[in-house]
Amino acid sequence: MTTTVLEVEHLGVTFATEDGPVLAVKDMSFAVRPGEILALVGESGCGKTVTAMSIPGLLPSDGVARSGTVRLAGRDLTTLAERELESLRGKDISVVFQEPMTSLNPAYTVGKQIVEVLRRHQSLNRGQALDRAVELLTLVGIPDARRRCTSFPHQLSGGMRQRVMIAMALALEPRVVIMDEPTTALDVVTQREILEELIGLRDRLGFAVLFITHDLSLLIELADSIAVMYAGRLVERASAAALFRSPRHPYTRGLLNSFPSLHGEWRRMTGIAGSPPDLRHVPSGCAFHPRCPHAFDRCSAETPKLVEIGGGDQSRVVSCWLHDSAAPGTPAVPEDLALPEPMIGSAS
Amino acid sequence: MTEIAVLEAKNLTKHFQIRERSLALRRVPVRAVEDVSISLAKGSVTAVVGESGSGKSTLARMLARLIVPTSGEVLLRGSRTPPGGARREYTRQVQLVLQDPFSSLNPVHSVRYHLSRPLRIHGMADGETDLERSILDLLRRVALTPAEQFIDKYPHELSGGQRQRVAIARALAVRPEVLIADEPVSMLDVSIRLGVLNLLADLRDTEGLAILYVTHDIASARYLADTIVVMYAGQMVESGPAAEVTDHPSHPYTQLLLRAAPDPDRVEPPTLAGRGAPPSLVRPPSGCRFHPRCPHAMPVCETTAPPAVRVADGHASACWLYAQEGTHDTTGPDGVVG
Numbered sequence: 001m002t003t004t005v006l007e008v009e010h011l012g013v014t015f016a017t018e019d020g021p022v023l024a025v026k027d028m029s030f031a032v033r034p035g036e037i038l039a040l041v042g043e044s045g046c047g048k049t050v051t052a053m054s055i056p057g058l059l060p061s062d063g064v065a066r067s068g069t070v071r072l073a074g075r076d077l078t079t080l081a082e083r084e085l086e087s088l089r090g091k092d093i094s095v096v097f098q099e100p101m102t103s104l105n106p107a108y109t110v111g112k113q114i115v116e117v118l119r120r121h122q123s124l125n126r127g128q129a130l131d132r133a134v135e136l137l138t139l140v141g142i143p144d145a146r147r148r149c150t151s152f153p154h155q156l157s158g159g160m161r162q163r164v165m166i167a168m169a170l171a172l173e174p175r176v177v178i179m180d181e182p183t184t185a186l187d188v189v190t191q192r193e194i195l196e197e198l199i200g201l202r203d204r205l206g207f208a209v210l211f212i213t214h215d216l217s218l219l220i221e222l223a224d225s226i227a228v229m230y231a232g233r234l235v236e237r238a239s240a241a242a243l244f245r246s247p248r249h250p251y252t253r254g255l256l257n258s259f260p261s262l263h264g265e266w267r268r269m270t271g272i273a274g275s276p277p278d279l280r281h282v283p284s285g286c287a288f289h290p291r292c293p294h295a296f297d298r299c300s301a302e303t304p305k306l307v308e309i310g311g312g313d314q315s316r317v318v319s320c321w322l323h324d325s326a327a328p329g330t331p332a333v334p335e336d337l338a339l340p341e342p343m344i345g346s347a348s
Numbered sequence: 349m350t351e352i353a354v355l356e357a358k359n360l361t362k363h364f365q366i367r368e369r370s371l372a373l374r375r376v377p378v379r380a381v382e383d384v385s386i387s388l389a390k391g392s393v394t395a396v397v398g399e400s401g402s403g404k405s406t407l408a409r410m411l412a413r414l415i416v417p418t419s420g421e422v423l424l425r426g427s428r429t430p431p432g433g434a435r436r437e438y439t440r441q442v443q444l445v446l447q448d449p450f451s452s453l454n455p456v457h458s459v460r461y462h463l464s465r466p467l468r469i470h471g472m473a474d475g476e477t478d479l480e481r482s483i484l485d486l487l488r489r490v491a492l493t494p495a496e497q498f499i500d501k502y503p504h505e506l507s508g509g510q511r512q513r514v515a516i517a518r519a520l521a522v523r524p525e526v527l528i529a530d531e532p533v534s535m536l537d538v539s540i541r542l543g544v545l546n547l548l549a550d551l552r553d554t555e556g557l558a559i560l561y562v563t564h565d566i567a568s569a570r571y572l573a574d575t576i577v578v579m580y581a582g583q584m585v586e587s588g589p590a591a592e593v594t595d596h597p598s599h600p601y602t603q604l605l606l607r608a609a610p611d612p613d614r615v616e617p618p619t620l621a622g623r624g625a626p627p628s629l630v631r632p633p634s635g636c637r638f639h640p641r642c643p644h645a646m647p648v649c650e651t652t653a654p655p656a657v658r659v660a661d662g663h664a665s666a667c668w669l670y671a672q673e674g675t676h677d678t679t680g681p682d683g684v685v686g
Binding site: 097157214 | 507509541548564568571576604605608609610612620623
């Protein structure tokens with residue numbers, strides 16, 4: 001068994017638009033281990049969905065240029081023909097989209113839709129496929145699954161529909177499941193139930209998850225590691241605990257400060273000044289510098305490199321000039337970006 | 349009461365009539381809001397927290413007079429609001445800000461047009477120079493500065509947060525006393541939400557606005573609001589001072605909502621008591637509508653809707669756990685008592 005199941009290296013995605021080429025994703029690299037839940041987090045336009053959808057080749061081919069490599073279990077997906085990708089989608093890598101009502105076909109029962117997925121890839125007869133569909137719906141926590149197979153999508157609640165989507169994504173036992181904001185449209189109680197379900201399924205079945213969300217507050221209880229994106233680039237990647245307890249990038253710190261707490265004394269919080277940039281006019285140097293409280297001269301002039309901090313299990317990367325202490329003129333790292341690593345290891 | 353209620357709703361109920369797809373096309377009511385009383389005080393934010401289908405937006409729209417209640421009444425400064433003709437005067441005093449700033453602004457009109465309409469219609473500006481001055485002043489009040497740069501922009505040239513600020517400025521144009529904000533930040537990027545919430549807090553503090561903040565996010569309600577009202581399936585289940593409700597939730601549904609909420613400070617995964625989803629409002633459960641999910645449900649919960657019971661100062665809970673049979677609370681179901 002290899003140590004990683006999915007490797008993305010130097011991924012770049014450019015869209016041709018009326019205003020010229022727009023770089024939606026720039027030099028994005030990450031790896032996912034089997035059974036790992038890696039979250040891609042960021043705000044609208046940061047490139048998280050484009051990154052995720054380019055992996056199984058789900059971006060339109062017209063006007064989209066992709067560079068870099070994507071390896072699934074050692075196989076480079078960027079060199080595959082569309083037909084080869086088709087047989088791979090669902091089987092080795094599957095996708096759960098945000099809005100289950102638009103991804104399920106309203107004209108067919110959910111049972112029929114799962115049966116179709118199964119029979120497309122496996123030689124099962126109708127009865128066997130239906131039995132497997134019932135098994136899958138039971139697996140994702142749908143009670144009375146055999147009867148539910150005869151339901152149409154509109155007869156199910158939002159949470160039930162999303163469970164159906166997850167069952168369908170798991171039908172062929174993929175190695176990697178991409179989930180694009182799967183709980184954003186759901187109520188908070190349902191959201192937690194589905195996330196709990198997801199963790200349980202991952203523990204039992206061992207698939208890896210690439211979880212796309214704008215909601216950082218969910219992730220400490222869900223993700224193993226977190227990659228934060230801003231304006232198409234990776235700004236910080238770390239284990240979930242390290243990212244929450246000791247963020248190194250000012251943007252990560254700002255995001256964490258954007259969620260009011262459920263406890264403690266009231267204090268005024270400010271979020272982050274300004275708004276995320278328009279990708280047609282990304283600021284020079286570090287794209288975050290106009291909103292960054294710690295920006296200095298170098299930040300607007302040069303794009304920061306990704307630097308690795310720590311090693312082993314505590315390894316993390318950050319893209320911020322503040323952490324390049326070798327260069328003269330670099331200000332001291334602010335206290336709230338230099339908190340000690342949680343548990344073992346120490347920040348130097 | 350120490351504070352004057354600017355806007356008060358008494359026993360508001362809304363049943364929408366729908367045609368049910370059954371053998372005969374019968375008209376059946378959707379019991380969206382059931383007997384809710386609430387009062388908004390000058391210079392304070394009241395948050396209505398609930399999941400989808402809790403009736404929170406229907407309540408907001410009844411207060412904005414966009415929906416006519418089935419029963420109950422709305423009092424503005426203590427007087428009943430007459431139906432029909434006085435609508436314009438009412439809307440001048442009670443303004444609404446909607447969730448989606450991408451659809452609540454007209455894409456073919458500039459910021460100037462959006463802000464000049466209420467000023468003209470309600471006769472708030474005296475001549476063109478005064479109009480211009482008023483618009484610039486409004487933009488400054490919602491921190492869209494330099495105002496001269498924003499006045500001629502079109503919605504597509506603005507970010508989501510800036511659009512929502514224009515929507516708030518439009519509501520402020522007629523100098524209302526009450527602002528009803530229905531999920532004003534849920535469509536915005538995470539990093540700019542607090543900016544808009546802080547703006548609402550400043551408007552409360554500096555201009556004495558009474559604000560109703562409708563949200564599904566109880567953490568943001570704790571941050572912004574003075575009072576939190578929790579709704580479930582059309583009923584008000586708990587109300588009280590914001591920190592009191594979130595730190596010492598008394599109703600089992602509020603407890604569930606808080607346990608389910610994402611919380612980076614939590615050490616261990618929470619156990620949820622009362623899993624499942626809200627009921628159909630066509631045939632809501634009898635008695636307390638939460639009883640089928642409630643871990644503490646008793647026989648009485650199935651038969652009779654619980655009264656609001658005082659559990660602490662200004663903190664009321666509509667739950668039989670706190671009610672002694674026959675000794676119903678007399679502070680009124682809104683629980684917002686001084």
